[in-house]
Amino acid sequence: MALTETVTDSVPAIAVEDLRKTFESEDGTVTAIDGVSFTIEPGSVVGLLGPNGAGKTTTTKSILGLVRPDSGTVRIDGTDISEHPRKALDRVDAMLEGARNDYWRLTPRENLRYFATVGGDDPKAVARRHEELLETFDLAEKADEPVRDLSRGMKQKVSLASVLSADVSVVFLDEPTLGLDVESSATLRQELNRIVDDRGLTVVISSHDMDVVEDVCDRVIIMNDGRIIVDDDVENLLEQFETQEYRLEVGGADREVVERLRDRYGVSDVARFDRRVQFRLTADSATFYRLMDELRSAGVTLNSVDTVQPELEDIFLEVTSEES
Numbered sequence: 001m002a003l004t005e006t007v008t009d010s011v012p013a014i015a016v017e018d019l020r021k022t023f024e025s026e027d028g029t030v031t032a033i034d035g036v037s038f039t040i041e042p043g044s045v046v047g048l049l050g051p052n053g054a055g056k057t058t059t060t061k062s063i064l065g066l067v068r069p070d071s072g073t074v075r076i077d078g079t080d081i082s083e084h085p086r087k088a089l090d091r092v093d094a095m096l097e098g099a100r101n102d103y104w105r106l107t108p109r110e111n112l113r114y115f116a117t118v119g120g121d122d123p124k125a126v127a128r129r130h131e132e133l134l135e136t137f138d139l140a141e142k143a144d145e146p147v148r149d150l151s152r153g154m155k156q157k158v159s160l161a162s163v164l165s166a167d168v169s170v171v172f173l174d175e176p177t178l179g180l181d182v183e184s185s186a187t188l189r190q191e192l193n194r195i196v197d198d199r200g201l202t203v204v205i206s207s208h209d210m211d212v213v214e215d216v217c218d219r220v221i222i223m224n225d226g227r228i229i230v231d232d233d234v235e236n237l238l239e240q241f242e243t244q245e246y247r248l249e250v251g252g253a254d255r256e257v258v259e260r261l262r263d264r265y266g267v268s269d270v271a272r273f274d275r276r277v278q279f280r281l282t283a284d285s286a287t288f289y290r291l292m293d294e295l296r297s298a299g300v301t302l303n304s305v306d307t308v309q310p311e312l313e314d315i316f317l318e319v320t321s322e323e324s
């Protein structure tokens with residue numbers, strides 16, 4: 001029993017190996033993805049990020065069998081999608097390009113039933129799950145109104161609920177918070193978190209909205225130019241970048257001292273208030289202490305130091321611009 005469990009646990013939900021895909025366009029051959037490999041464990045929530053044209057959609061569509069890669073393999077729960085596409089994709093669903101094609105003349109309840117049936121489920125057997133989804137996404141009151149009459153945020157929730165209506169284990173969500181206001185986006189993130197935990201889903205989220213990534217994902221894969229440039233836990237990434245940025249306030253620094261700090265340490269965002277000067281410093285700890293010594297010998301007093309908590313957005317911009 002224990003052995004079986006161990007063996008089952010070791011099969012990744014998604015295993016992608018050395019995927020490559022080129023497209024022919026008017027400007028010649030475009031390499032969309034160039035040797036992409038990763039594995040995703042069951043129950044994890046991964047953000048697939050990257051600037052426009054990085055290769056996220058091509059990767060996602062290759063996994064879903066919607067694009068045929070030139071080479072490489074995709075396995076879902078251990079099954080190769082090119083050998084046994086039906087079996088591999090049986091419990092996989094996706095919301096691509098910000099929305100699912102829900103039927104706007106149908107109600108949310110009818111949409112859920114429709115998509116579960118298309119997914120091969122017996123509608124009666126899943127009625128309870130659908131009621132729960134309608135509750136969770138706060139759609140119960142509008143469950144019997146045509147989708148076309150609902151707000152943008154509600155439509156988005158219907159899309160998400162439709163993806164989750166069948167008995168899925170792997171879900172791809174492309175821009176799940178696209179077009180939502182701040183409040184609806186926050187609610188949707190919360191609900192998504194709860195549902196992912198409850199059902200132990202494996203989720204891949206592609207989004208330019210770093211709030212959704214920071215709130216929901218436990219790992220991020222960042223792509224640029226068809227390759228993976230970062231694959232790490234969100235927590236690790238944030239920690240790794242944490243100590244690098246400081247905000248300081250000093251007293252008694254004249255213009256000459258500030259200019260020297262700019263030249264030698266590249267301090268930025270300098271703001272002067274009478275005798276106080278605030279600025280930002282990006283540095284490793286050795287450089288930070290060198291700057292401290294320099295301030296001391298110039299007779300400058302240190303009023304405060306804060307470590308700036310990096311946002312995933314900053315990290316994303318930094319790693320993708322370094323690569324470019």
Ligand SMILES: Nc1ncnc2c1ncn2[C@@H]1O[C@H](COP(=O)(O)OP(=O)(O)OP(=O)(O)O)[C@@H](O)[C@H]1O
Pocket residue numbers: 023024025030031032033050051052053054055056057058059
């Ligand atoms: N059908 C196609 N024909 C020609 N080129 C394509 C095709 N699909 C994608 N590409 C090219 O492949 C590269 C990767 O595109 P892809 O759509 O995978 O990137 P992406 O990271 O999803 O970008 P976005 O964030 O803009 O959706 C781009 O240069 C794109 O122009």
